[in-house]
Amino acid sequence: MGVEYIYFVQTNTLDRRNRTLTIEAHNESFSSRVVIHEKCRYSVHPENSDWTCFEQTASLDVKSFFGFESNVEKIAMKQYSQNISKGKEIIEYFIEELRKEGMTWVPRWQEPEPSPSSKPKLTITHADKMGNDSGEDSERERCSTGESQEMQLGASAYNILAVEKVNLSDENNKVEAEYIKRCLGDLTPLQESRLIQLKKWVAELQKGKVPSDTCLLRFLRARDFNIEKAREMLSHSLIWRKKNQIDKTMNQYQAPQVLQDYFPGGWHHQDKESRPLYLLRLGQMDVKGLVKSVGEEGLLKHTLHICEEGLRLTEEATATQGRPITTWTLLVDLEGLNMRHLWRPGIRTLLKIIEIVEANYPETMSCVLIIRAPRVFPILWTLVSTFIDDNTRSKFLFYGGNDYQGTGGLVDYMPKENIPDFLGGECKTIVQEGGLVPKSMYQPGEDVDPARHHLPLSDQSIYRSISLARGQVHEVMIQIEETGAVICWDFDVMKNDVCFSVLRTRIPLTPRPDPPQSPSGAMGVIDAVMGSDDQHRSAIDKTWREGHDYFRVEPQLVCHDGESIQGSHVTSHTGTYLLQWRYHESTQHTSPLDIIDSITAPKAKIMFYYETLSSADYRGSMTSLQSCQSGFSSLSSNTNKSATSSCPSR
Known part of the structure; x- marks a missing residue:
């Protein structure tokens, strides 16, 4: 925050009767x-009263941060996760201080004799080491506390003691051992208990319609059981699926021709x-072209279809192999990746897709192999x-250059006969x-409007499409309230x-109102061609002088077809x-016949996107790059020139 101190208000509540400290x-x-709200709770372990459970939750609400509230929340989440280990260090420090004072055992609190005048006190004493009856138990508490330390952002915390405890000795609650071995894999008694609890809760919520045990296990594993x-993660996912009619949409899905x-990706045998x-040749993907052809929603639907297809294939593999196969492998080839992939709208789309997939398809990938x-x-x-979630990030393996070949490369993860030919193998793909x-194949802005789909990624279309006839001009008016934006x-x-030009006026302008429609609902042809209507006429008055009334802040750029x-x-x-x-x-035309020629002359057409970043956001943004024309490796001959920019080096 740029200050030396930040003040917090803290409330400590010790409930001796229920043996909890909040x-x-x-x-x-x-x-x-x-607004940051943090809650730490110490409680007795439900299965061993000599152990202490420590739960740590936090919520972060960014009310205003220059339009980047969502990004700030995610960055803060990562930072909070990195700092959470300090809580364990503090606990260990005070436990050691108590040992130095000779305090290795604290008697459990006993209910005092009833007294009309007695009232519970909210004070903190050394009894926050509740549940430990010996020095060995104190050491065990410290280890248990460190291992069970977790955090959750942006969601409410539940009381773990409120969950109905499942008795595994009850025959009705046992999961058949053969079924576990064949379909679920090795589960500890505690993990089996948690699966039954979650399954029972979902059955009550869904009125008997319960996701498969494999699905429930994915959400349990994503939250370390x-x-x-x-339960909270699964609840949000079920609501999301119902709200967006995912099952119906995926059953009816058919990939667009483009x-x-x-799209350089597809399923390819097994590891x-x-x-x-699944193979993805990301370096050969024209991100901009795909976004402009099918929109953000088209890419999202295609990604969700891949995830659903992966779940179906894992079920088939489980049935075929006779053992649990619950994940799939992703191989990403980055040959051809360059700065064009840092295209800002594409990055924004990618991050939103990752966010949706992480929340609704957890623990579906065994590993991600990044090569070349x-x-x-x-x-x-x-x-x-x-x-990307920490658990998922730990599954990424990276290979630069040709390191993926030979021992220690792809042969360690996939059969040699399945290595595709474009990676030096013999298998056709x-x-x-x-x-x-x-x-x-690009669609006009209105045709890729996310508002027309069931899976909104953004509140408005990324691109707008306009046509210009001879003599016409189109302008976007932007009001800048701070220098450095x-x-x-x-x-x-x-x-x-x-x-294309970027201009600044000496005096501020006000946006023009939409022009009134003629009785016929359209402008005259001659007026439209000559640019008489306000939508195709410059806001720069003809009497204004460049350098005095308005300024050209970027040199004029002639942009050609394609x-x-x-x-x-x-x-x-x-x-x-x-x-x-x-x-x-x-060339300049002055003949009256030019007016007639301009009526039938082909129009120019552009698709454009723009945005304004505040000075503070720009200084910390790696995606606000200097002007450059996008290219596609050596495949494009129209994108090797350089556009101009007044961006200083930063």
């Missing part, structure tokens, strides 16, 4: 922007443990890894090679040529800025 704290500093955290032709194997990682990969990994998506843009020229342009500008003044696109004409 510590709650919330911040007093910066509470108008960020903490029954309450698994994904069938240009050495007979788990399904180029030098740019650490940048992409830095951006993405923060949003039907996985598409990817490549540039033809711009003819960054204007970012990204657009594709779909047809003909356009001129080019993709990305750029950014660091503002040095407050006021009105204009992103301007004009129909480009190579």
